[in-house]
Structures are given as C-alpha cells and as structure tokens.
Amino acid sequence: MINKTVSTVSEALTGIEDGMTLMLGGFGLCGIPEKAITELVRLQLTQLTCISNNAGVDAFGLGLLLQQKQIKKMIASYVGENAEFERQMLSGEMEVELIPQGTLAERARAAQAGFPAFYTPAGYGTEVAEGKEVREFNGKMHVLEQAFDADFALIKAWKGDEAGNLIFKGTARNFNPNMCGAAKITVVEVEELVSAGSLDPNQIHVPGIFVQRIFQGTDYEKRIEQRTVRSKS
Amino acid sequence: MALDKNGIAQRIAQELKDGYYVNLGIGIPTLVANYIPNHIAVEFQSENGVLGMGPFPFEGEEDADIINAGKQTITTLEGASFFDSATSFAMIRGKHVDLTILGAMEVSQTGDIANWKIPGKMVKGMGGAMDLVASAENIVVAMMHTNRAGVSKLLKKCSLPLTGVGCVKKIVTELAVMDVGPTGFILREIAPGVSIYEVIKVTAGDIHVAEDVCVMSF
Numbered sequence: 001m002i003n004k005t006v007s008t009v010s011e012a013l014t015g016i017e018d019g020m021t022l023m024l025g026g027f028g029l030c031g032i033p034e035k036a037i038t039e040l041v042r043l044q045l046t047q048l049t050c051i052s053n054n055a056g057v058d059a060f061g062l063g064l065l066l067q068q069k070q071i072k073k074m075i076a077s078y079v080g081e082n083a084e085f086e087r088q089m090l091s092g093e094m095e096v097e098l099i100p101q102g103t104l105a106e107r108a109r110a111a112q113a114g115f116p117a118f119y120t121p122a123g124y125g126t127e128v129a130e131g132k133e134v135r136e137f138n139g140k141m142h143v144l145e146q147a148f149d150a151d152f153a154l155i156k157a158w159k160g161d162e163a164g165n166l167i168f169k170g171t172a173r174n175f176n177p178n179m180c181g182a183a184k185i186t187v188v189e190v191e192e193l194v195s196a197g198s199l200d201p202n203q204i205h206v207p208g209i210f211v212q213r214i215f216q217g218t219d220y221e222k223r224i225e226q227r228t229v230r231s232k233s
Numbered sequence: 234m235a236l237d238k239n240g241i242a243q244r245i246a247q248e249l250k251d252g253y254y255v256n257l258g259i260g261i262p263t264l265v266a267n268y269i270p271n272h273i274a275v276e277f278q279s280e281n282g283v284l285g286m287g288p289f290p291f292e293g294e295e296d297a298d299i300i301n302a303g304k305q306t307i308t309t310l311e312g313a314s315f316f317d318s319a320t321s322f323a324m325i326r327g328k329h330v331d332l333t334i335l336g337a338m339e340v341s342q343t344g345d346i347a348n349w350k351i352p353g354k355m356v357k358g359m360g361g362a363m364d365l366v367a368s369a370e371n372i373v374v375a376m377m378h379t380n381r382a383g384v385s386k387l388l389k390k391c392s393l394p395l396t397g398v399g400c401v402k403k404i405v406t407e408l409a410v411m412d413v414g415p416t417g418f419i420l421r422e423i424a425p426g427v428s429i430y431e432v433i434k435v436t437a438g439d440i441h442v443a444e445d446v447c448v449m450s451f
Contacts, residue, residue: 027281027282027300027302027304027318028281028304029297029304030281030297030298031298053318076358077358077359077360078357078358078359078360079356079357079358080357080358089356090356096356098349098356098358099359100359100361100362100363100364100367101280101318101322101359101360101363101364102280102318102319102321102322102325102361102363102364103363103364104318105317105318105319105321105322106319106322109319120326120367121326121367121368122326122363122364122367122368123363123367124367124398125345125397125398125399126363126394126395126396126397126398127394127395128359128363158298168315169298170283170296170298170299170315171279171281171282171298171299171300171301172297172298173282173315173316173317174281174282174317174318175317175318176317177317177319178318178319205317222297222298223297224297224300224306225300226300226303226305226306227295227305227306228289228295228305228306228307229289229290229291229292229293229294229295229306230288230289230291230292231292232291232292
C-alpha cells in the first residue's frame, strides 16, 4: 500500500504558491474543500486562478478568497448569490470566464483522462464559442474545448483511506471525482480517514492513484445555501 | 384568465410521459414536479448529480449533502442514484434525458433561447443550461409571455446573448401553448378565458394560429 496521508492541511498544501491555478470541487457550498479554502486564506496567497463551478457566497466558500482579493481569475459556470463577486467582475478587478457546466466537468475529466481536447455541442452559436474551433459531426455543429491545466486540485470526499481511495456522499460528489488527478497535485480532505483495508474495494468511487495527499478535516460547517423544507402536517 | 405560475407548471406536466427522465430548471419548471399524473412513472434528474429526486425534506431532516441544482435541500425517492458531474452531463449530452423544461428571458421564432446574461446588468452564468439546450431533443420553455416592463419575450430574433440556437420546440406561458414552426410560432392552445387576439398582441415574433387551436384543458 502506498500511503498518501498527511497530518495537517498546511502539510497537504505544501508547494502551493501565488499565481497558481487551482481546481476546487463543490456545487454551490455542497462538497467544497472547506479546510483547504481556510488555509488558502491563512496563507494569503494572491493572483490565483480558480476553477470551480461556483464562487461561494459572500462570507463562505470561495467568497472568503474573494473578500481578501486573492483571486485574479475565476473560471466557473454560475456565479449568482455573491455580491462581492459581482462587484469585482463588473469593476474589472477580477477576470471571469463563464463556461457551460458540462464543459467544465468534461474539461476536468479530460485532464484526468489524458485527452487534450474534445468536441461538445454546448455553446455553439453563443459567445462561448467565439474564437474556438468549430466542426460539424453528423450534421450538428460542435465546439472544440481544451482540458484544464491546473497546479492543484482541492477535493472534498466523505470517507477515504490511507491509500487515497475515496467515497463520496450524496450530491457532495459533484465535480470532486472528475477533478481528482486532473491537476499536477491532488489534495483530498475527508470527514473520516480510515486505515487501508477498511473500505470495501467494490464501493470505491475514486481509486487512490488519482490522489497525492489525503488528510482528515474536523468541524465541517457544511453550510446550507437554500434550506427548503415541508411541514409534517 | 391568464394562468399563474402553478397553472403553467400544471399544463407542462401534461407533456410528461410514462418512463421519462426529466430535467427541471430553476423557477416555474421546479413546480412541474407537483403535478405528475398519477398513472405514470417519471424520474427527475438534477444536473448536480442526482436521479430520482423527491420532495423537500421535513423540517429537521434536511441534509447539507443532498441538494438540487437550485441548491435547495431535497430528498431522494426509492431507486434514486447519485453520480459525478461528468456522468450527469453524459446523461444530458448523450440524450438519455427525455425531456428538459427550463425558463427563459427570450425565445425567438426560430427556437433560439437566451436566459443567462443581460450585458452590463446581470451576469449569473449559464450553469448547465447551454449543455441542456445544445443536446436535448425535447425542450419545453416555461415562462411569462412578457417581461416586467410588459415587453414580449417571444421575438423574431433574441436581443440578449444566446444560450442556444434553434433548440426550443415548445413554449408554455400564462396565456398560451406555442410550438416553434418553420415560419414562426404556432399557437396551439390558449389559457381559459384568454382570447387569440390577446396572445397575438403580446407576441412580437411572427405567429400563426393552428387550425385546431383550442383552450387548454386541465
């Protein structure tokens, strides 16, 4: 067994520097790497390019990095619900590239799987396709999209073992499995870190080969963005 | 009288067929889940990674790890599954999802749709909408016929940045059900108490009245 464990978040983020490109898992605030984000704030890294489906809310998730003006460029698919984000985008302080959600997932997966680029129909005929190669397949137009090229992937899983094997819970899975192995170094934080052999190999969502470092986080806040309930009556 | 948002959702629910996998967008489309006909089985897909989405949880039972694409807490039904985002969009891009219902700011008479950006005013992003409209063969738009200023959202040509080109097949508003035809919108149904003239008046694009135009039935 190749042991991937590190004991702290700072050890896990060793080598991370100003100006790097980071890929972060999560959909809204669900399944985001809370501990890694807190550490990025503490390290006061700047000029970061962040690839993530969303940009957090004003005071949580990637919103914490926005408040400290640590992000130079954001690549995302949906950025509503964040006033500071909108301000920095409209004032031109931060560069923003909005891309279709499926394209974002596939650009991560392509990087993970060793594909330099792929054709997708998403965005054809829109400003997303401007400046990109287009090609017809089976009578339908497609846009050439390239794999991401990131330095670190920051991932949140539910359970993991010392070998870096991962299991996710619910919709906290989202982009996390696609981003594992899609950057030069993949760092995973888990709610529960167990010894190798404790997880059923049949139930592993991401094999440890895609993971370089794994650590256990504590006190996850898991903030809910839209608490919607029905009454029992 | 014009329908309310629930009425629009109720009419769209008539488009659901037994065995359909359906993706519901945010807003009016979400309400469609409340009107599934009793005799059919459908499953709702949410692009953040769940198939077999159920109703909102009871108070106190919400789980931060189980949400829909609108970031609302949800539950799952028997037979549900969770998956990653690439798999989710494989379902969408690969045409495994049978019906997509989404909102729009504008629709053109050639089936173009705009729903993600108002230059200089609002830039929230396209989310999964561009992937959905580029691949789905069965897209129903749920929206109000006019915007808040009373201006028609059914146009000859969209004025806002596009989400997709030539993809919308059917539109359901508070006033009417329309198809996108070869030379303009085709008025198929009118809401109870609404006249054909009223619909034509607030439709900026070319509109043809179907020979068998009828009143929506519920």
